[in-house]
Amino acid sequence: MEFWLPVVFAGLMALAMLIYVVLDGYDLGVGVLLNGADDNEKDMMIASIGPFWDANETWLVLGVGILLIAFPMAHGVILSSLYLEVAVMLVGLILRGVAFDFRVKAREPHKPLWNAAFFGGSLLAALAQGFMLGHYITGFENSVGAFAFSLLIGVCVVAGYGLLGATWLIMKSEHELQRKAVRWAQGALWLTAAGIAAVSIATPLVSERVFARWFEFPQFLLLSQIPAISIALILACHFRLRRLAREIDHTEWQPFALAVSIFLLAFAGLAYSLFPYLVIDEITIWDAASAPESLLVILWGVVITLPAILGYTVFAYRVFWGKTRELSYE
Amino acid sequence: MEALALARVQFAANITFHILFPAITIGLAWILVYFKAKENRTGESRWRDAYRFFVKVFALTFALGVVSGITMSFQFGTNWPGFMETVGNIAGPLLGYEVLTAFFLEATFLGIMLFGRKRVSNRVHTFATWMVAVGTSMSAFWILVLNSWMQTPTGFEMRDGQAHVVSWMDVIFNPSMPYRLVHMMIAAGLTAAFVVAGLAAFRQLRGDKTEGNKTSLRVGVWLAAILIPIQIVAGDLHGLNTVEHQPAKVAAMEGLWEDTKGADLLIFAWPDEEKRENRFEIGIPKAGSLILTHDLDGLVLGLNSFEGEHPRVAPVFFAFRIMIGVGLLMLVVSWAGAWAMRKGRDAPAWLSRTLVAMTFSGWVATVAGWYVSEIGRQPWLVQGVLRTADAVGPVGAGAIAISLSVYLLLYLGLLVAYVSVLFYLASQAATGHIPRERERLDNPLRPQPARA
Numbered sequence: 001m002e003f004w005l006p007v008v009f010a011g012l013m014a015l016a017m018l019i020y021v022v023l024d025g026y027d028l029g030v031g032v033l034l035n036g037a038d039d040n041e042k043d044m045m046i047a048s049i050g051p052f053w054d055a056n057e058t059w060l061v062l063g064v065g066i067l068l069i070a071f072p073m074a075h076g077v078i079l080s081s082l083y084l085e086v087a088v089m090l091v092g093l094i095l096r097g098v099a100f101d102f103r104v105k106a107r108e109p110h111k112p113l114w115n116a117a118f119f120g121g122s123l124l125a126a127l128a129q130g131f132m133l134g135h136y137i138t139g140f141e142n143s144v145g146a147f148a149f150s151l152l153i154g155v156c157v158v159a160g161y162g163l164l165g166a167t168w169l170i171m172k173s174e175h176e177l178q179r180k181a182v183r184w185a186q187g188a189l190w191l192t193a194a195g196i197a198a199v200s201i202a203t204p205l206v207s208e209r210v211f212a213r214w215f216e217f218p219q220f221l222l223l224s225q226i227p228a229i230s231i232a233l234i235l236a237c238h239f240r241l242r243r244l245a246r247e248i249d250h251t252e253w254q255p256f257a258l259a260v261s262i263f264l265l266a267f268a269g270l271a272y273s274l275f276p277y278l279v280i281d282e283i284t285i286w287d288a289a290s291a292p293e294s295l296l297v298i299l300w301g302v303v304i305t306l307p308a309i310l311g312y313t314v315f316a317y318r319v320f321w322g323k324t325r326e327l328s329y330e
Numbered sequence: 331m332e333a334l335a336l337a338r339v340q341f342a343a344n345i346t347f348h349i350l351f352p353a354i355t356i357g358l359a360w361i362l363v364y365f366k367a368k369e370n371r372t373g374e375s376r377w378r379d380a381y382r383f384f385v386k387v388f389a390l391t392f393a394l395g396v397v398s399g400i401t402m403s404f405q406f407g408t409n410w411p412g413f414m415e416t417v418g419n420i421a422g423p424l425l426g427y428e429v430l431t432a433f434f435l436e437a438t439f440l441g442i443m444l445f446g447r448k449r450v451s452n453r454v455h456t457f458a459t460w461m462v463a464v465g466t467s468m469s470a471f472w473i474l475v476l477n478s479w480m481q482t483p484t485g486f487e488m489r490d491g492q493a494h495v496v497s498w499m500d501v502i503f504n505p506s507m508p509y510r511l512v513h514m515m516i517a518a519g520l521t522a523a524f525v526v527a528g529l530a531a532f533r534q535l536r537g538d539k540t541e542g543n544k545t546s547l548r549v550g551v552w553l554a555a556i557l558i559p560i561q562i563v564a565g566d567l568h569g570l571n572t573v574e575h576q577p578a579k580v581a582a583m584e585g586l587w588e589d590t591k592g593a594d595l596l597i598f599a600w601p602d603e604e605k606r607e608n609r610f611e612i613g614i615p616k617a618g619s620l621i622l623t624h625d626l627d628g629l630v631l632g633l634n635s636f637e638g639e640h641p642r643v644a645p646v647f648f649a650f651r652i653m654i655g656v657g658l659l660m661l662v663v664s665w666a667g668a669w670a671m672r673k674g675r676d677a678p679a680w681l682s683r684t685l686v687a688m689t690f691s692g693w694v695a696t697v698a699g700w701y702v703s704e705i706g707r708q709p710w711l712v713q714g715v716l717r718t719a720d721a722v723g724p725v726g727a728g729a730i731a732i733s734l735s736v737y738l739l740l741y742l743g744l745l746v747a748y749v750s751v752l753f754y755l756a757s758q759a760a761t762g763h764i765p766r767e768r769e770r771l772d773n774p775l776r777p778q779p780a781r782a
Contacts, residue, residue, distance in 0.1 A: 076411025
């Protein structure tokens with residue numbers, strides 16, 4: 001128990017974070033792309049994520065919640081070290097979250113203002129999340145180099161979310177907006193690839209332990225498949241987008257699936273590098289875990305509720321399946 | 331200012347801003363369930379119209395609640411790392427259950443409730459409305475369990491400086507939980523009732539004569555009239571419970587310095603923390619003992635029995651009087667309103683104007699009540715277990731000051747936007763302006779999709 005419970009919760013936290021990154025990733029991405037669209041397209045873009053964003057963000061609360069409740073010792077260290085970035089991200093999430101409603105309910109002349117808040121908030125949140133990732137994997141170092149690196153990762157995460165958002169729109173939209181989305185996805189793809197490369201190179205350099213984990217034989221043979229498959233997926237996405245740019249066909253859902261797969265692999269690689277540390281080379285999941293009896297109580301809750309949560313999440317996605325129509329309260 | 335004070339101000343600002351929105355949505359969700367049930371049963375369009383307007387109010391309010399709530403989940407860690415390090419074994423599972431049983435439920439079904447009317451059957455839409463209401467109330471349940479445990483902790487033992495659970499039943503059903511839960515749920519009902527009545531009254535003043543709006547107004551006023559006497563009784567019982575478990579808080583609420591038999595009930599006073607006395611006071615003889623002990627000569631413990639262990643007196647003392655004052659005003663207005671609107675009469679203009687002025691009266695009473703409860707618990711974060719000063723994090727005053735100013739500006743801006751947009755929505759509805767959403771449905775900008 002003492003050994004397995006923290007492992008199980010680390011797995012659950014990783015799962016929640018992964019779902020968060022993919023789900024809120026596409027809706028933050030749509031926000032980041034907002035300024036490239038005209039007024040009608042903006043309505044359409046936001047309509048495509050309107051019914052989902054709330055639940056998507058709840059995965060962040062669950063992920064941070066598991067960090068808070070299962071690993072309280074690490075929660076304090078991580079969040080105090082990331083204090084300002086977290087504050088920036090929260091301001092971003094607040095702005096975009098309220099803009100969803102304000103932009104259609106406020107006076108018409110105020111709509112551009114709320115659109116700007118939606119765009120700015122999404123950008124700020126994505127940038128801050130990437131910056132946090134950079135700051136986190138450099139072991140909370142406070143040097144100019146680490147800052148520049150974190151900023152780079154910030155930009156790349158914006159691009160990565162942009163890729164998810166654009167490929168989501170390819171799936172959910174039609175006509176001119178869909179064609180625009182293909183072009184956005186093409187641009188975002190390469191920045192995303194650059195970001196993944198940067199993180200992959202940086203993590204082993206920061207920590208000898210991570211280096212050893214990846215480059216020792218024989219696991220290197222197996223592990224080298226991760227970057228190889230990632231490159232293959234990125235190329236596949238590239239060619240798929242190029243074909244869609246010429247002509248839209250029934251493969252319009254594939255770029256999104258490929259983008260999600262790319263994120264999945266990058267996430268798996270990162271998780272492999274870090275495990276079992278919550279703070280690189282300092283705090284392990286066992287150092288930081290709550291008492292086993294408390295973890296068990298939560299585990300029961302998870303076992304009972306998570307299937308239900310996944311069930312009604314799938315149901316909600318099915319209700320709004322297919323091409324997006326205007327959102328209506330009627 | 332030092333980091334501790336700043337961390338407290340920041341957390342207080344955030345939690346104050348946050349509670350405004352759940353205080354409305356917890357009650358409004360059930361009012362929407364009621365509208366929906368009435369529509370289903372009677373088939374009358376007025377219920378549907380009432381639902382249609384207030385579901386928009388709900389959507390906006392909910393969004394603000396969600397985003398300010400996400401902020402909260404981070405500030406536990408950034409501002410009070412010592413809290414989770416000491417009592418994480420108890421707070422953790424309670425917060426976890428809130429996320430698992432409430433947040434996902436309400437957030438997921440909200441999408442269907444708001445935008446799914448044309449996409450799902452009426453039965454599923456009714457179900458979604460129910461699930462949102464159940465979710466908001468579940469959320470309130472867990473967080474109030476945690477807060478009550480912080481006020482009256484039971485069911486645990488301390489080992490190596492950490493709280494470990496001995497009995498979850500005792501943790502969850504701790505002594506103040508039932509009282510606080512009931513008191514807050516009714517407060518949420520009252521807050522929502524006055525928002526519904528206030529916005530409907532505003533529409534009426536703008537010339538809205540629709541049956542849907544009259545119905546909303548009536549429901550708001552009646553709900554308030556029914557809830558307020560229950561709330562007064564529940565509040566009294568909660569007070570008695572506090573006398574038993576947190577006498578220092580009650581002494582601050584009453585502004586009572588010495589242990590007294592037959593204590594006065596102070597209507598107004600000016601507590602002087604330096605001299606440890608009231609500079610000026612007006613009170614009703616022996617009424618304090620009567621209310622707190624239900625005995626004219628009952629003994630009430632004063633602040634001097636808790637020197638160094640009691641909260642600052644003035645904020646608790648005044649916040650308590652503000653809560654009571656607003657509560658009494660609610661009683662007068664809602665009963666006068668119910669009388670004026672008896673037997674289907676229209677609300678007279680004086681009533682409508684009063685109700686508009688009182689639209690957000692629930693906020694004032696709820697926030698004041700929470701200040702009594704939370705400031706009243708100081709200097710403890712968890713009564714008798716963890717001091718607030720010992721839970722504060724290592725973040726420097728500078729970083730907190732910067733983020734605090736940004737948050738404050740943002741909150742102020744959003745509050746102004748929220749209130750003005752609500753009244754804007756009401757005036758639009760009143761002038762019969764067709765909502766944009768509807769216009770679109772009748773005249774889609776784009777062709778319907780070939781495949782769905």
